[in-house]
Amino acid sequence: xxxxxxxxxxNNIAYRAFFALPLLNNEKGIHTNAIYGFTMxxxxxxxxEKPTHMLVAFDAGKTTFRHETFKEYKGxxxxxxxxxxxxxxxxxxxxxxxxxxxxxxxxxEADDIIGTLSLEAExxxxxxxxxxxxxxxxxxxxxxxxxxxxxxxxTDIEEYTPEHVKEKYGLTPQQIIDMKxxxxxxxxxIPGVPGIGEKTAIKLLKEFETVEKVVDSIDEIxxxxxxxxxxxxxxxxxxxxxxATIKRDAPLGITVEELEYQGPDWEKVQSIYKELxxxxxxxxxxxxxxxxxxxxxxxxxQTVEEITEDLFEQENSFYLEMIGENYFISDIxxxxxxxxxxxxxxxxxxxxxxxxxxxxAEDETKKKTVFDAxxxxxxxxxxxxxxKGIEFDLxxxxxxxxxxxxxxxxxxxxxxxxxxxxQSDEAVYGKGAKLKLxxxxxxxxxxxxxxxxxxxxxxxxxxxxxxxxxxSLFYDLEMPLxxxxxxxxxxxxKVDVDRLTEMGDELHNRLQEIEKEIYELAGQEFNINxxxxxGHILFEKMGLPVIKKxxxxxxxxxxxxxxxxxxxxxxxxxxxxxxxxxxxxxYIDGLLKVVHQNTHKVHTRFNQALTQTGRLSSADPNxxxxxxxLEEGRKIRQAFVPSEKDWVIFSADYSQIELRVLAHxxxxxxxxxxxxxxxxxxxxxxxxxxxxxxxxxxxxMRRQAKAVNFGIVYGISDYGxxxxxxxxxxxxxxxxxxxxxSYPDVKEYMDEIVREAKRKGxxxxxxHRRRYLPEITSRNFNVRSFAERTAMNTPIQGSAADIIKxxxxxxxxxxxxxxxxxxMLLQVHDELIFEVPPDEIETMKKIVPDVMEHAVELKVPLxxxxxxxxTWYDAK
DNA sequence: TGAGTCACGC
DNA sequence: GACGTACGTGACTCAT
Numbered sequence: 001x002x003x004x005x006x007x008x009x010x011n012n013i014a015y016r017a018f019f020a021l022p023l024l025n026n027e028k029g030i031h032t033n034a035i036y037g038f039t040m041x042x043x044x045x046x047x048x049e050k051p052t053h054m055l056v057a058f059d060a061g062k063t064t065f066r067h068e069t070f071k072e073y074k075g076x077x078x079x080x081x082x083x084x085x086x087x088x089x090x091x092x093x094x095x096x097x098x099x100x101x102x103x104x105x106x107x108x109e110a111d112d113i114i115g116t117l118s119l120e121a122e123x124x125x126x127x128x129x130x131x132x133x134x135x136x137x138x139x140x141x142x143x144x145x146x147x148x149x150x151x152x153x154x155t156d157i158e159e160y161t162p163e164h165v166k167e168k169y170g171l172t173p174q175q176i177i178d179m180k181x182x183x184x185x186x187x188x189x190i191p192g193v194p195g196i197g198e199k200t201a202i203k204l205l206k207e208f209e210t211v212e213k214v215v216d217s218i219d220e221i222x223x224x225x226x227x228x229x230x231x232x233x234x235x236x237x238x239x240x241x242x243x244a245t246i247k248r249d250a251p252l253g254i255t256v257e258e259l260e261y262q263g264p265d266w267e268k269v270q271s272i273y274k275e276l277x278x279x280x281x282x283x284x285x286x287x288x289x290x291x292x293x294x295x296x297x298x299x300x301x302q303t304v305e306e307i308t309e310d311l312f313e314q315e316n317s318f319y320l321e322m323i324g325e326n327y328f329i330s331d332i333x334x335x336x337x338x339x340x341x342x343x344x345x346x347x348x349x350x351x352x353x354x355x356x357x358x359x360x361a362e363d364e365t366k367k368k369t370v371f372d373a374x375x376x377x378x379x380x381x382x383x384x385x386x387x388k389g390i391e392f393d394l395x396x397x398x399x400x401x402x403x404x405x406x407x408x409x410x411x412x413x414x415x416x417x418x419x420x421x422x423q424s425d426e427a428v429y430g431k432g433a434k435l436k437l438x439x440x441x442x443x444x445x446x447x448x449x450x451x452x453x454x455x456x457x458x459x460x461x462x463x464x465x466x467x468x469x470x471x472s473l474f475y476d477l478e479m480p481l482x483x484x485x486x487x488x489x490x491x492x493x494k495v496d497v498d499r500l501t502e503m504g505d506e507l508h509n510r511l512q513e514i515e516k517e518i519y520e521l522a523g524q525e526f527n528i529n530x531x532x533x534x535g536h537i538l539f540e541k542m543g544l545p546v547i548k549k550x551x552x553x554x555x556x557x558x559x560x561x562x563x564x565x566x567x568x569x570x571x572x573x574x575x576x577x578x579x580x581x582x583x584x585x586x587y588i589d590g591l592l593k594v595v596h597q598n599t600h601k602v603h604t605r606f607n608q609a610l611t612q613t614g615r616l617s618s619a620d621p622n623x624x625x626x627x628x629x630l631e632e633g634r635k636i637r638q639a640f641v642p643s644e645k646d647w648v649i650f651s652a653d654y655s656q657i658e659l660r661v662l663a664h665x666x667x668x669x670x671x672x673x674x675x676x677x678x679x680x681x682x683x684x685x686x687x688x689x690x691x692x693x694x695x696x697x698x699x700x701m702r703r704q705a706k707a708v709n710f711g712i713v714y715g716i717s718d719y720g721x722x723x724x725x726x727x728x729x730x731x732x733x734x735x736x737x738x739x740x741x742s743y744p745d746v747k748e749y750m751d752e753i754v755r756e757a758k759r760k761g762x763x764x765x766x767x768h769r770r771r772y773l774p775e776i777t778s779r780n781f782n783v784r785s786f787a788e789r790t791a792m793n794t795p796i797q798g799s800a801a802d803i804i805k806x807x808x809x810x811x812x813x814x815x816x817x818x819x820x821x822x823x824m825l826l827q828v829h830d831e832l833i834f835e836v837p838p839d840e841i842e843t844m845k846k847i848v849p850d851v852m853e854h855a856v857e858l859k860v861p862l863x864x865x866x867x868x869x870x871t872w873y874d875a876k
Numbered sequence: 877t878g879a880g881t882c883a884c885g886c
Numbered sequence: 887g888a889c890g891t892a893c894g895t896g897a898c899t900c901a902t
Contacts, residue, residue, distance in 0.1 A: 527898095529882095529898055551881095552879095552880065578883075581883095611894065612893075615886085622884085622885085625895065628884090714893080780889085781888060782890060786891070797886095
């Protein structure tokens with residue numbers, strides 16, 4: 001077996017982890033972020049590299065032999081924060097329990113230890129990988145040594161081989177030292193040659209190879225200034241090079257053979273994890289211990305040539321693979337089934353043609369566990385097969401268990417729940433431009449593995465759901481909803497393409513006129529869509545006052561431009577250009593791109609396992625953000641029409657569902673009464689906050705009250721509210737205080753939910769949906785505040801999401817029961833949209849509000865408004 | 877290809 | 887007082 005040595009720059013990795021992660025601490029008040037990050041990194045390395053030899057090198061003392069050369073070396077460095085220093089002993093202990101050798105050497109830095117050992121190991125024909133965050137180490141890259149630098153964070157790794165160094169800098173690894181010599185390194189206080197940066201250094205080295213040769217050939221260098229500088233600082237350059245050179249012959253007194261890695265003492269590791277409170281890592285131990293016993297062996301599965309009935313059982317895991325997100329477009333790669341009889345790979349073509357398969361798929365009594373039921377149903381429906389008997393959707397289960405960890409890749413979900421025997425899709429199929437189908441055996445096994453994973457994981461996840469009291473949420477809400485959404489997506493929405501094209505033409509003309517006008521007023525042509533160019537024109541050329549800056553330059557967002565409207569005529573045109581441009585590119589062109597040629601329908605995909613709050617999202621096209629606020633944009637809705645002649649679009653929306661939910665869960669009497677009496681809630685809020693009678697509420701007071709309610713519903717901060725209302729943060733804060741004074745039970749709820757989130761680590765909704773908020777104990781005010789607002793807001797938004805989902809299920813059932821032809825088409829968070837034949841309008845006017853209003857019983861009534869018309873636009 | 881900015885909805 | 891500000895999708899630019 002090939003010997004593989006991993007060398008880790010201990011100080012550097014700890015340092016990186018410390019700054020990449022929030023300042024976590026455990027029960028005893030010990031800071032743990034650097035330890036945690038370090039451990040994560042370590043685990044990742046062990047898992048992915050499977051080293052035979054290993055060492056973590058640390059810096060010894062403050063002074064090294066380099067200080068003899070240059071006493072300011074590493075001068076001006078910030079002292080290591082005590083919060084980090086105190087973590088080092090734990091890291092050392094942990095390494096001990098992992099049986100990973102660690103080493104430090106008086107007068108030398110970790111770099112030199114690594115340099116010396118890597119050289120020795122190269123001679124002994126090891127494969128070597130070096131982990132650090134310090135670019136200096138790239139000088140050690142060679143044919144046998146790869147330098148892995150973490151970029152931002154701790155797990156994002158960039159691997160430097162000599163080729164990669166060449167690509168990045170155009171230099172050999174050895175020349176990295178020369179580069180440092182010329183340009184210096186501010187973090188180590190290496191001076192280099194003043195005025196020479198990376199670019200110049202690289203240019204010089206490409207021509208002269210080394211600092212020495214550069215110095216010898218100063219006369220040949222072009223550029224007077226450069227020449228002078230080099231002349232003046234040539235000694236400094238040579239010294240800088242020396243400082244940057246990693247020693248490869250440090251007197252270590254150990255040999256590579258002594259660094260053999262034999263695996264951890266799991267018990268010790270476990271007890272340290274326990275002491276530090278590393279819950280997730282503890283769980284991982286159990287898993288790795290289990291899986292390490294039986295490493296990825298070749299999977300025994302059978303490729304089925306001809307499908308026969310005896311392949312299937314009463315209970316089966318069924319995995320259907322597609323590459324590509326859009327299951328309305330992508331092709332099926334293959335399918336696999338696992339049951340008590342074995343693991344079977346089903347080749348696409350023959351399977352889809354097989355009547356036996358069809359019969360099994362459509363048999364309600366043959367139970368199936370799948371990953372992403374909606375995708376699977378639609379993929380098969382495109383081939384005339386109606387998948388029935390879906391009992392468990394692992395994607396949805398995983399999403400409910402923890403919405404923040406709900407990736408679309410099966411391998412991610414599998415790993416999360418302790419099943420490591422599936423590769424990531426990216427590893428198998430590649431990504432982006434490199435996406436392609438690998439050899440047949442490879443993807444067959446990959447797909448078969450997923451079927452195996454399904455069986456195991458479904459069991460685990462079912463237990464967790466039960467533990468979390470989420471079985472009903474899963475079986476009675478999300479699972480049935482998936483099938484309803486599949487039908488809605490499949491039905492699609494008809495688009496009046498001619499109308500859309502017409503609107504597009506008109507917009508195009510108007511945009512051209514506005515564009516001309518803008519160029520004229522600006523005195524030149526430029527790209528109005530480029531914030532950079534626009535900022536240049538407005539704030540530099542035309543000298544308009546700068547209201548706000550962004551990271552990269554001047555802000556040109558709408559709220560800034562609105563403030564500038566009176567300053568110059570051009571601003572109005574730009575705002576209009578933006579508005580119309582948005583309509584044109586996103587809603588006209590964008591929509592036309594996804595309309596199906598023959599049917600003139602769009603088939604949005606609702607993502608049911610994405611948002612942190614439990615809402616759905618919609619994509620390709622996103623039909624949840626079709627304009628409505630401004631008349632100009634609202635007209636887009638005229639292009640959404642019923643798919644059959646004389647039918648109507650029927651839209652029903654919950655009135656103030658979030659605030660009603662708030663009234664319910666806070667139990668605030670004043671709010672409850674307001675809703676029971678069906679008052680205008682913003683007027684009511686204005687009355688309570690401003691202490692006035694109904695008649696005295698001005699439109700401005702109502703507007704402000706509305707913004708406060710908005711803030712409550714969306715969990716915005718005083719800052720957010722101040723931006724919304726154009727007032728100071730202080731004033732906004734006072735508003736919020738007054739609101740809480742008026743509704744003390746709401747205040748009490750908010751305080752309690754934050755306490756609960758801190759206690760339990762998560763918050764829940766009406767129907768037991770969860771959202772974990774680990775950041776609620778953060779030391780960072782902003783991070784913590786954000787988590788606190790999330791704690792207050794998620795139960796409100798999430799419960800509203802629960803309610804409308806329940807309404808959708810009831811509605812689908814009712815349509816079926818009453819044998820109506822009306823179809824549910826869309827959900828837009830608090831609104832359901834149907835297409836309805838004329839003779840069912842009267843029925844729907846009764847049924848829809850009835851079903852929606854009684855989806856759940858709250859302490860306040862739910863209220864639904866509805867409207868209908870020949871287009872979506874008219875359903876207002 | 878990815879980050880940044882902007883804009884639409886709830 | 888810090889610091890960056892609900893949840894999404896998508897278009898566009900610009901540097902890499």
